[in-house]
Amino acid sequence: MTTDGTGHESVDLVRPYVITNGQELPKGDEFELVTLVTAADGGARRAQLDPERRALVELCCGGYLSVAEIAGHIGLPIGVIRVLLSDLAGNGQIVTRNPVPTAQLTDIQVLQEVLDGLQTRFG
Amino acid sequence: MDSRLVSDDHTYLSEQVRIAAKILVVGHFAVGKTTFIGTLSEIPPLRTEETMTRAGAHIDDLRGVQGKTTTTVAMDFGRLTLSDTLVLYLFGTPGQQRFVQVWEDMARGALGALLLVDPQRLEESFPVMDLVESYGIPYAVGVNYFDESERRPDDELREALDLLPDTPVVACDARDEASSAGALITLVKYLQTRTS
Numbered sequence: 001m002t003t004d005g006t007g008h009e010s011v012d013l014v015r016p017y018v019i020t021n022g023q024e025l026p027k028g029d030e031f032e033l034v035t036l037v038t039a040a041d042g043g044a045r046r047a048q049l050d051p052e053r054r055a056l057v058e059l060c061c062g063g064y065l066s067v068a069e070i071a072g073h074i075g076l077p078i079g080v081i082r083v084l085l086s087d088l089a090g091n092g093q094i095v096t097r098n099p100v101p102t103a104q105l106t107d108i109q110v111l112q113e114v115l116d117g118l119q120t121r122f123g
Numbered sequence: 124m125d126s127r128l129v130s131d132d133h134t135y136l137s138e139q140v141r142i143a144a145k146i147l148v149v150g151h152f153a154v155g156k157t158t159f160i161g162t163l164s165e166i167p168p169l170r171t172e173e174t175m176t177r178a179g180a181h182i183d184d185l186r187g188v189q190g191k192t193t194t195t196v197a198m199d200f201g202r203l204t205l206s207d208t209l210v211l212y213l214f215g216t217p218g219q220q221r222f223v224q225v226w227e228d229m230a231r232g233a234l235g236a237l238l239l240v241d242p243q244r245l246e247e248s249f250p251v252m253d254l255v256e257s258y259g260i261p262y263a264v265g266v267n268y269f270d271e272s273e274r275r276p277d278d279e280l281r282e283a284l285d286l287l288p289d290t291p292v293v294a295c296d297a298r299d300e301a302s303s304a305g306a307l308i309t310l311v312k313y314l315q316t317r318t319s
């Protein structure tokens with residue numbers, strides 16, 4: 001596993017499909033690029049997992065990361081990460097927080113918060 | 124409020140983060156997307172790949188044809204924690220039409236896009252503009268001046284790019300934090316006018 005996610009330009013195309021045991025790639029809406037993920041139960045039960053799933057759960061033990069960040073840190077394509085995540089979610093080993101959890105939260109509010117945040121940080 | 128918004132090593136998000144917003148940084152080849160994201164990101168910019176396959180193809184089918192109908196494309200992204208509950212992700216990807224699957228993923232839920240253009244190569248921006256428009260993503264134009272002496276009046280750029288009258292045009296140096304943040308702020312203010 002690398003921490004910067006680079007150097008994987010030539011990930012062997014066969015390998016990811018072996019990792020995912022031939023499952024279909026889930027559609028994007030279950031795990032969007034910015035869906036936030038963390039390990040359930042502090043990553044207990046990860047010892048029985050295969051190396052890729054274990055690495056993923058270990059990474060997620062430290063706190064919340066987006067799906068995109070997980071793919072970047074692990075160095076596997078997003079589609080493969082989605083398969084692994086949906087597996088692990090099925091086993092209750094990871095939990096997600098959806099990008100915008102409450103329906104009441106409109107784009108107007110999000111935009112205002114983004115603007116305030118940018119101005120505070122860079123203003 | 125806890126002033127420590129991210130974990131000690133800056134890898135993880137704060138426990139309290141509830142909203143993950145997404146803004147795209149788009150533009151033609153070598154226009155400065157990666158530079159822009161790196162300038163603003165609080166984490167070392169990450170890179171990830173999308174494996175592109177035929178729509179609906181089953182994995183097993185791909186084993187025999189790997190290298191023919193699949194290809195990988197990199198996108199890079201960075202992160203900005205803007206409050207204890209809000210994090211903003213910036214995603215950059217190449218503007219070629221053949222990367223539509225990546226675009227679908229990136230476009231889903233995106234608030235808007237900053238379209239970076241090089242005033243010396245304006246015509247190269249048209250395919251990207253078409254893509255952004257086809258996904259209905261509102262955008263502002265950031266003019267990355269690689270050489271100050273090449274400055275052109277905004278009117279001229281607008282005309283050359285055939286922009287709508289209310290599309291913002293803002294100069295930005297992708298290497299400079301204040302300048303890049305200013306371009307993002309211009310975009311967000313524009314997005315606000317469209318939702319109100």
Ligand SMILES: Nc1nc2c(ncn2[C@@H]2O[C@H](COP(=O)(O)OP(=O)(O)OP(=O)(O)O)[C@@H](O)[C@H]2O)c(=O)[nH]1
Pocket residue numbers: 150151152153154155156157158159217267268269270295296297298
């Ligand atoms: N002088 C100058 N150089 C810049 C500026 N922004 C980027 N560059 C340089 O232009 C080159 C391309 O920048 P990148 O940030 O890699 O561009 P990109 O859009 O990510 O490129 P691709 O991902 O290959 O499409 C790099 O060598 C940068 O250092 C700028 O504002 N001024």
Ligand SMILES: [Mg+2]
Pocket residue numbers: 156157158199215
């Ligand atoms: Mg780049």
